[in-house]
Amino acid sequence: xQERKFEFIVIGGSAGSIGVAIQMxxxxxxxxxxxxxxxxxRNASSSSGFLSDILQPRTPLRIKEAEEKEKICPGTxxxxxxxxxxxxxxxxxxxxDASEKVHYSRPSIDVTFESLAAHYGExxxxxxxxxxxxxxxxxxxxxxxxxxxxxxxxxxxAEVPTMPQAAINTGMVHHVFSTSEIxxxxxxxxx
Amino acid sequence: MQEPELRIVDEELEKLLKEMARLYRYxxxxxxxxxxxxxxxxxxxLKKIPSIAELHYQVTTDPDFFAYLVEQITVNVTExxxxxxxxxxxxxxxxxxxxxxxxxxxxHAGCSTGEEVYSLAILLQEANLLNRTLLYGTDxxxxxxxxxxxxxxxxANLKTYSENYLQSGGTSSLSDYYTVRYNQAxxxxxxxxxxxxSVHNLVSDQSFNEFNLILCRNVLIYFNRDLQDRVFNLxxxxxxxxxxxxxxxxxxxxxxxxxxxYTYLNREQKIWMKSGSAxxxxxxx
Ligand SMILES: C[S@@+](CC[C@H](N)C(=O)[O-])C[C@H]1O[C@@H](n2cnc3c(N)ncnc32)[C@H](O)[C@@H]1O
Numbered sequence: 001x002q003e004r005k006f007e008f009i010v011i012g013g014s015a016g017s018i019g020v021a022i023q024m025x026x027x028x029x030x031x032x033x034x035x036x037x038x039x040x041x042r043n044a045s046s047s048s049g050f051l052s053d054i055l056q057p058r059t060p061l062r063i064k065e066a067e068e069k070e071k072i073c074p075g076t077x078x079x080x081x082x083x084x085x086x087x088x089x090x091x092x093x094x095x096x097d098a099s100e101k102v103h104y105s106r107p108s109i110d111v112t113f114e115s116l117a118a119h120y121g122e123x124x125x126x127x128x129x130x131x132x133x134x135x136x137x138x139x140x141x142x143x144x145x146x147x148x149x150x151x152x153x154x155x156x157x158a159e160v161p162t163m164p165q166a167a168i169n170t171g172m173v174h175h176v177f178s179t180s181e182i183x184x185x186x187x188x189x190x191x
Numbered sequence: 192m193q194e195p196e197l198r199i200v201d202e203e204l205e206k207l208l209k210e211m212a213r214l215y216r217y218x219x220x221x222x223x224x225x226x227x228x229x230x231x232x233x234x235x236x237l238k239k240i241p242s243i244a245e246l247h248y249q250v251t252t253d254p255d256f257f258a259y260l261v262e263q264i265t266v267n268v269t270e271x272x273x274x275x276x277x278x279x280x281x282x283x284x285x286x287x288x289x290x291x292x293x294x295x296x297x298x299h300a301g302c303s304t305g306e307e308v309y310s311l312a313i314l315l316q317e318a319n320l321l322n323r324t325l326l327y328g329t330d331x332x333x334x335x336x337x338x339x340x341x342x343x344x345x346x347a348n349l350k351t352y353s354e355n356y357l358q359s360g361g362t363s364s365l366s367d368y369y370t371v372r373y374n375q376a377x378x379x380x381x382x383x384x385x386x387x388x389s390v391h392n393l394v395s396d397q398s399f400n401e402f403n404l405i406l407c408r409n410v411l412i413y414f415n416r417d418l419q420d421r422v423f424n425l426x427x428x429x430x431x432x433x434x435x436x437x438x439x440x441x442x443x444x445x446x447x448x449x450x451x452x453y454t455y456l457n458r459e460q461k462i463w464m465k466s467g468s469a470x471x472x473x474x475x476x
Contacts, residue, residue: 045274045275045276067441068412068441068442069415069416069446081440081441083440084412084441087223087225087226087229088225089223089224089225090201090224095223095225095226095412096412096441097223097225097226097229097266097412097413098266098268098409098412098439099226099229099230099266099268100268111229115225
């Protein structure tokens with residue numbers, strides 16, 4: 001159904017989003033080549049190891065924490081580390097930044113979305129999931145402004161509607177989907 | 192506020208960094224660009240600077256503005272007992288090694304406003320090691336060092352710091368180490384007497400002493416691989432065999448040319464020991 005080719009997919013979420021990630025990742029086609037990055041708010045001391053521990057046995061895609069200076073690779077699901085902002089450099093490597101929290105959050109979804117939008121433009125797909133704050137709304141708008149596509153989780157079916165609703169309110173969200181609609185949309189990108 | 196904000200683009204940034212290095216000998220050309228861009232965009236907004244040309248003009252003609260920009264583009268965010276598990280490991284695994292020494296020198300490279308230095312001093316005090324330790328805190332930003340020297344920290348953060356302190360294995364109460372005046376906590380002289388703060392730039396300055404332990408946390412993430420290598424060489428020169436190097440939670444030696452000079456002391460907490468036989472021979476863990 002989709003004509004466009006994305007080169008990067010970024011998924012942000014806060015309260016309730018870990019559950020969505022646990023549902024989504026094993027449901028993704030194993031032939032997924034486009035790199036996917038999850039930026040999820042969580043406790044500063046939590047390691048992203050637990051997501052890959054739970055999910056790696058259930059997907060052929062490689063799941064790992066994004067590391068500083070790491071080259072972005074196809075077929076990989078990255079998770080942003082806790083307590084750092086995650087940025088993307090012009091040479092398509094990740095970099096970390098421990099500066100002030102944004103929306104009481106580090107990693108901030110806005111920060112990463114804006115950085116990705118600047119480098120990937122219309123090749124970027126941004127997805128915003130459930131959450132209890134307004135982080136991500138600005139980043140979604142920025143992705144859309146740069147020509148990328150934006151999808152918000154349907155607030156009616158999200159565990160906490162605030163975050164996707166804030167993004168929808170900017171008028172810059174292209175699609176509003178349930179979790180299962182997001183999954184089929186993504187799998188339809190693989191041909 | 193619908194107008195798009197002014198943002199610096201790659202070429203303008205390169206030009207600005209080169210000018211700064213040429214005019215002031217502060218060289219940020221080996222720093223990761225995206226973080227610099229965010230910091231500079233923030234200054235454009237805060238100072239209501241109308242154009243990049245104006246920014247360039249101010250930087251090149253006004254040394255005070257340049258000094259302000261340097262303070263702004265380096266990230267100074269820090270806290271006491273940041274990553275308590277790290278401090279807990281220092282206490283458990285590194286202090287016994289330090290305790291073998293008659294005199295202990297510690298270097299906090301990129302210490303910012305000093306929270307890390309005070310944290311370590313407190314734990315050393317509780318291990319009865321502080322009276323024979325000197326802690327050197329260095330940073331390129333003189334402004335943060337001034338703050339560090341003062342021993343004053345805002346009370347708003349003390350609750351978090353006390354929790355971090357206890358999780359780090361602190362044996363009394365953090366409040367034993369400070370007195371509150373208005374909204375500031377003044378940390379004790381006993382701690383401050385063991386500290387030396389001075390300006391040192393990891394990009395251009397040399398090794399200035401030999402240390403038993405070097406901490407450089409959340410500084411290297413802003414440097415490219417070449418500059419990281421330079422800094423690791425500097426640390427290797429500044430450590431004896433058996434000396435210890437501790438990095439931030441997301442920083443590593445493994446991509447650097449220096450890695451062969453070290454072995455892991457604690458992989459999870461990013462702590463290495465310089466290899467070779469010398470004073471610590473036979474005390475390897
Ligand atoms: C985020 S703070 C880290 C503070 C503390 N080590 C911690 O982990 O909480 C980074 C510090 O590195 C300093 N810094 C950046 N570049 C430097 C350089 N070239 N030489 C010395 N210090 C530098 C900055 O001024 C800043 O204070």
